[in-house]
Amino acid sequence: MKNTQASTAASRGPADHEVRNQIVAAATEHFSLYGYEKTTVSDLAKAIGFSKAYIYKFFESKQAIGEMICANCLLEIENDVRAAVDEAEGAPEKLRRMFKTIVKSSLRLFFQDRKLYEIAASAAGERWAATVAYEQRIQGLLRDILQQGRLNGDFERKTPLDETAKAIYLVLHPYLHPLILQYNFDNTEEAPAHLSSLVLRSLAP
Known part of the structure; x- marks a missing residue:
């Protein structure tokens, strides 16, 4: 699951693919450790080292990350x-x-x-x-x-x-x-x- 080409409907915000891919890679690892259902966007933000608001510049929801x-x-x-x-x-x-x-x-x-x-x-x-x-x-x-x-x-x-x-x-x-x-x-x-x-x-x- 290294290829991060996904529907543009799953993401929003700046067209900075490097940051978006970084979020997806970190989320993939976090979900694999703790599970999708039990993880919140706040959990992801803390794990990645970004603010929750910054993640929302790229993805409108946890589902949008999961969808990618x-x-x-x-x-x-x-x-x-x-x-x-x-x-x-x-x-x-x-x-x-x-x-x-x-x-x-x-x-x-x-x-x-x-x-x-x-x-x-x-x-x-x-x-x-x-x-x-x-x-x-x-x-x-x-x-x-x-x-x-x-x-x-x-x-x-x-x-x-x-x-x-x-x-x-x-x-x-x-x-x-x-x-x-x-x-x-x-x-x-x-x-x-x-x-x-x-x-x-x-x-x-």
């Missing part, structure tokens, strides 16, 4: 998925790689630090903008793979593309959503292969 951290986390997952998809040849293999990498990367980033997991859980439960945007981008990537498969004759073309993409996304959703993913640990080793194979059989022309 969450956006960075989700961007890492998305980058992993896109890299895996780009390396694969053909739409069927791209779809398999997408299932496998989403589960693997989500587990690594959501659960390598249980305190930071609280941010992901809050973001998903409260539908923060960063989470909504991430889901939309994943759905867009899925539609691109389906479109490529249809053009190459790998996938059937009768079902409306959006309907197909939505259905496959719903299959993936339990492994995308951190609140649900925590209840699927027992299936994460075999689920990507089984689910992607089932989906690919349903897509056969």
Whole structure:
């Protein structure tokens, strides 16, 4: 979560990225030690050595800081998925790689630090903008793979593309959503292969 590129809606004030990134880095460390829910902006200010008022020049709330951290986390997952998809040849293999990498990367980033997991859980439960945007981008990537498969004759073309993409996304959703993913640990080793194979059989022309 070192990349601090996030939605401008999550921050405000001077366009001083170095200071903003310093706040985000310090907040990430503080949240990992004490948890997101138990930390206040005053706690962060004291830990960083800034005044509370100074932090508010850059972020309108604790959630805004948490949203930037969450956006960075989700961007890492998305980058992993896109890299895996780009390396694969053909739409069927791209779809398999997408299932496998989403589960693997989500587990690594959501659960390598249980305190930071609280941010992901809050973001998903409260539908923060960063989470909504991430889901939309994943759905867009899925539609691109389906479109490529249809053009190459790998996938059937009768079902409306959006309907197909939505259905496959719903299959993936339990492994995308951190609140649900925590209840699927027992299936994460075999689920990507089984689910992607089932989906690919349903897509056969």
